[in-house]
Amino acid sequence: MPEDLGAEAAQYLPAEITFTAIGGALVVILLAFAADFISNRVVERSIERSNGTKHASATAQKLTSYIIYAVSLVVILGLFGVPLSALGTAVGLIGLGISFALREMIANFISGLMILINRPFVIGDQIEAEGEAGTVEDIRVRATDMRTFDGRKVIIPNSKLYNETVVNNTGYGKRRFDVIVGIGYDEDIQTARDLALETLKEAESVEIDPEPAVLTDELDGSSVNLRLRAWTHTGRASVVKAASEVTQLVKEKYDEEGIDIPYPIRTVYMEE
Numbered sequence: 001m002p003e004d005l006g007a008e009a010a011q012y013l014p015a016e017i018t019f020t021a022i023g024g025a026l027v028v029i030l031l032a033f034a035a036d037f038i039s040n041r042v043v044e045r046s047i048e049r050s051n052g053t054k055h056a057s058a059t060a061q062k063l064t065s066y067i068i069y070a071v072s073l074v075v076i077l078g079l080f081g082v083p084l085s086a087l088g089t090a091v092g093l094i095g096l097g098i099s100f101a102l103r104e105m106i107a108n109f110i111s112g113l114m115i116l117i118n119r120p121f122v123i124g125d126q127i128e129a130e131g132e133a134g135t136v137e138d139i140r141v142r143a144t145d146m147r148t149f150d151g152r153k154v155i156i157p158n159s160k161l162y163n164e165t166v167v168n169n170t171g172y173g174k175r176r177f178d179v180i181v182g183i184g185y186d187e188d189i190q191t192a193r194d195l196a197l198e199t200l201k202e203a204e205s206v207e208i209d210p211e212p213a214v215l216t217d218e219l220d221g222s223s224v225n226l227r228l229r230a231w232t233h234t235g236r237a238s239v240v241k242a243a244s245e246v247t248q249l250v251k252e253k254y255d256e257e258g259i260d261i262p263y264p265i266r267t268v269y270m271e272e
Helices: 002-010 019-049 054-079 084-101 103-118 158-163 189-202 236-257
Strands: 126-129 132-139 143-148 153-157 174-183 213-219 224-233
Touching (some): 019 054, 054 103, 103 132, 103 143, 174 189, 174 236, 189 213, 189 224, 189 236
Antiparallel strands (some): 126 132, 132 143, 143 153, 213 224
16 A cells, blocks of 8 residues: 555656756755754743743744744755645655554654643653653653653653653642651650641741641551651652651650650560
């Protein structure tokens, strides 16, 4: 089938290619590269002046590049004598044949455009997808580049990101975190909860709104576990910092007040 489509589309191609047409095509290609370079700089500066985001700048630059190269392709085909009236039919026939071999690439391209337009995440967001977590560094034609928190580069096809579940950890301005603290069974639970709540309110990295809370979580084998729940600025670094600060402060406060944080205890019964 692709061979038949290629033969039918070939009737629209010119029989002879002149040096003039080749020279003109090279000039158009050079002009296209120059126009793309200049337009990218103009778009970037314009968006910076209007306080636009990095994602908006990247989206506008990519869309502008697609338009410039599409127009250049039409001009080059015209230089080679391809009738513009037949161009749509030829492109359609060739595209149909190519689509069988390049359907994954086309799906990734369309998905990339939809990501740039609908913005489920933007450049700089921290996401979880395909078993990996990290920061989005670039959204390209075929795939999205992500830098993991341990410094690895992960390349994920756009169709995966658009059609499957993606967790955007920085989609909102604040993010909740939990810290589990165990106290001894002989300790007063309400006193321990009050001290933990004071700790959350004193921590610099904890947001006051939404209000932090301390819950009695579970009766463990050697301790009563309290869940300290609070909100902080979005982003993994902020969450890790807040959890570390709260853990240290609550330990220090419990030591000052004599609240016991027990070691795991195991009782072994020996039969004679």
